[in-house]
Amino acid sequence: MIQVRGLKVKYGNETALSNINLYIPKNSTCAIIGPSGCGKTTLLYALAGLIQPQSGQVLINGEELKSVRKKTGVILQDMGLLPWKKVWNNVALGLKVRGLDKEVIANKVNSILDEMDMLAHKDKYPGQLSGGQKQRVAIARTLVTEPDLLLLDEASSALDEITKEHIQNLILRIYKKNPVTLVMVTHSIEEAVFLGQKIIIMGKGKIEYQVENPCFGDENNRLNSDFYNTCLEVRKKLGAVL
Numbered sequence: 001m002i003q004v005r006g007l008k009v010k011y012g013n014e015t016a017l018s019n020i021n022l023y024i025p026k027n028s029t030c031a032i033i034g035p036s037g038c039g040k041t042t043l044l045y046a047l048a049g050l051i052q053p054q055s056g057q058v059l060i061n062g063e064e065l066k067s068v069r070k071k072t073g074v075i076l077q078d079m080g081l082l083p084w085k086k087v088w089n090n091v092a093l094g095l096k097v098r099g100l101d102k103e104v105i106a107n108k109v110n111s112i113l114d115e116m117d118m119l120a121h122k123d124k125y126p127g128q129l130s131g132g133q134k135q136r137v138a139i140a141r142t143l144v145t146e147p148d149l150l151l152l153d154e155a156s157s158a159l160d161e162i163t164k165e166h167i168q169n170l171i172l173r174i175y176k177k178n179p180v181t182l183v184m185v186t187h188s189i190e191e192a193v194f195l196g197q198k199i200i201i202m203g204k205g206k207i208e209y210q211v212e213n214p215c216f217g218d219e220n221n222r223l224n225s226d227f228y229n230t231c232l233e234v235r236k237k238l239g240a241v242l
Helices: 040-048 087-097 102-115 131-143 161-177 189-195 225-241
Strands: 002-011 014-024 029-033 055-060 072-075 149-153 181-186 198-202 207-212
Touching (some): 002 040, 029 040, 029 189, 040 055, 040 072, 040 149, 040 181, 072 131, 087 102, 087 131, 102 131, 161 189, 181 189, 189 225, 207 225
Parallel strands (some): 029 181, 029 198, 072 149, 149 181
Antiparallel strands (some): 002 014, 198 207
């Protein structure tokens, strides 16, 4: 699904990414973790086609990425909800831009809001919602366009721990029901281990370690010692790059 070859990104004279090589299989999940300023978000934006590299390639389904891709969904840290639009219209926006029939849009929006347990809130504005509810709307708005690649940038970082776990469980359930290729940037070791089949540990502008995660796929993983053993392995490798 995703193949990154020799990727280099610079901001002025500063190198943000240097010789990144990465393969992410179709319909798998990958968590990217590392210290602030190591290039995690830059890598995610390169996968989204939002920034262009100085050299190297990003290939998705064998095709080189040159710009923003229609089948890629992106959920940013600030969620990007339009505060002047109600929940229903926020979710419908991407479908309206695509010119879908009104009845098709209504069916898709109502269905995804029901799946997110947000249908009862469809006539509220984002400012009337809790942080977790806003995140559900942001996820709904992205998933309603049926992407095959989903990119998340610190999607739950602003939430309290209990709400954060609920959102992580929701993302896992959605993935298991309708698998997509999912790549997420996080500062949380536990979130990386809970949601990433592959865990990428970055140092300054490069990939230092790749960990294959044996604990992926069970909502009850947080109760298992193997989960925390994997967290410890990631923590040790992360400590080596700090």
